[in-house]
Amino acid sequence: SAVISQKPSRDICQRGTSLTIQCQVDSQVTMMFWYRQQPGQSLTLIATANQGSEATYESGFVIDKFPISRPNLTFSTLTVSNMSPEDSSIYLCSVVEHDTEAFFGQGTRLTVV
Amino acid sequence: AQSVSQHNHHVILSEAASLELGCNYSYGGTVNLFWYVQYPGQHLQLLLKYFSGDPLVKGIKGFEAEFIKSKFSFNLRKPSVQWSDTAEYFCAVSPFTDKLIFGTGTRLQVFP
Numbered sequence: 001s002a003v004i005s006q007k008p009s010r011d012i013c014q015r016g017t018s019l020t021i022q023c024q025v026d027s028q029v030t031m032m033f034w035y036r037q038q039p040g041q042s043l044t045l046i047a048t049a050n051q052g053s054e055a056t057y058e059s060g061f062v063i064d065k066f067p068i069s070r071p072n073l074t075f076s077t078l079t080v081s082n083m084s085p086e087d088s089s090i091y092l093c094s095v096v097e098h099d100t101e102a103f104f105g106q107g108t109r110l111t112v113v
Numbered sequence: 114a115q116s117v118s119q120h121n122h123h124v125i126l127s128e129a130a131s132l133e134l135g136c137n138y139s140y141g142g143t144v145n146l147f148w149y150v151q152y153p154g155q156h157l158q159l160l161l162k163y164f165s166g167d168p169l170v171k172g173i174k175g176f177e178a179e180f181i182k183s184k185f186s187f188n189l190r191k192p193s194v195q196w197s198d199t200a201e202y203f204c205a206v207s208p209f210t211d212k213l214i215f216g217t218g219t220r221l222q223v224f225p
Contacts (some may be wrong), residue, residue: 004156029212042117043203043215091159097212102147104157 002027002095006105013083013112020079021108023093028073033094037107043092049076063108083112114142117206119216124193126223134189134219136204145207146187148178149215152200161200163187174198199223 003026013019023032046066049054054057056069069077080087093105120135138144148160150169161172168180178189187204 033212035213035215042217043205043213045212045214048211094213101162102213103151103159103160106156 001100002029002097002103004093004103004105005094006091006093006106006108007096009106010109011111013110015084016081018079018081019083019090019110020077020095022036023076023078023105025044025074030104031071031096032070032076033079033096033102034068034076034078035092035094035104037090039088046078046091061099066102080110083110085112114216115206115208116132117152117203117204117214117216119149119204119219121219122217123220126221128165128196128225131224132189132191132194132198132221133173134144134202134204134221136187136189136216137185138187138204138206138214140208141183146178146180147190147207148172148176148187148211149205150200150205152201158187190222194221194223196223198208 005024007022032049035043037043045058045059047057048057049068050072051070051073067079088111090109092107092109094102098103116139118137118157146163149157150160151157160176161170163180176191179222180187199222202219205213207213
């Protein structure tokens with residue numbers, strides 16, 4: 001099973017600033033996924049990141065706000081730009097192995113003040 | 114739009130009680146179905162999954178789930194819970210083999 005490491009595990013940021021979250025996987029994967037879990041809510045897919053192409057964003061999420069990099073098959077970053085308190089959430093990186101099972105990182109707990 | 118509903122937001126049980134967590138989804142096509150668990154301070158882990166075949170699937174730690182196609186349901190069950198089952202449980206649906214659509218989660222607290 002894939003092992004996913006996310007950094008940072010948590011952060012407190014000032015509004016208007018940006019935070020970049022890193023996701024490292026211990027194996028090569030085609031697609032990586034970024035989810036958001038707002039307080040008291042479900043996990044929502046932000047975007048799918050493929051190596052060598054632009055990320056595909058879900059409805060309600062845009063590249064200017066959540067730029068994503070995918071420089072190789074084991075690494076991706078998600079940036080939360082121009083943050084506001086509404087961006088306070090847990091952000092999770094995920095990969096799918098064997099076309100069936102999704103694995104998740106431990107998440108990044110972001111608080112915007 | 115595709116959605117997943119979990120009816121129980123917070124469940125409190127005593128050890129040895131039986132558990133059933135409801136999950137319904139709205140999607141007309143073929144789906145893969147999952148239950149994930151998040152223990153306190155840990156990351157999401159797969160509890161069990163259904164792709165096809167026997168609609169009663171068994172997962173880890175004594176959990177099972179039954180897929181009822183006519184009801185668009187995938188309820189999670191365990192005959193006798195333990196204190197260590199205290200966690201948050203998420204039902205998820207994948208209309209394709211990659212994206213997951215999650216329910217809102219059910220927080221389970223088990224008291225000794």
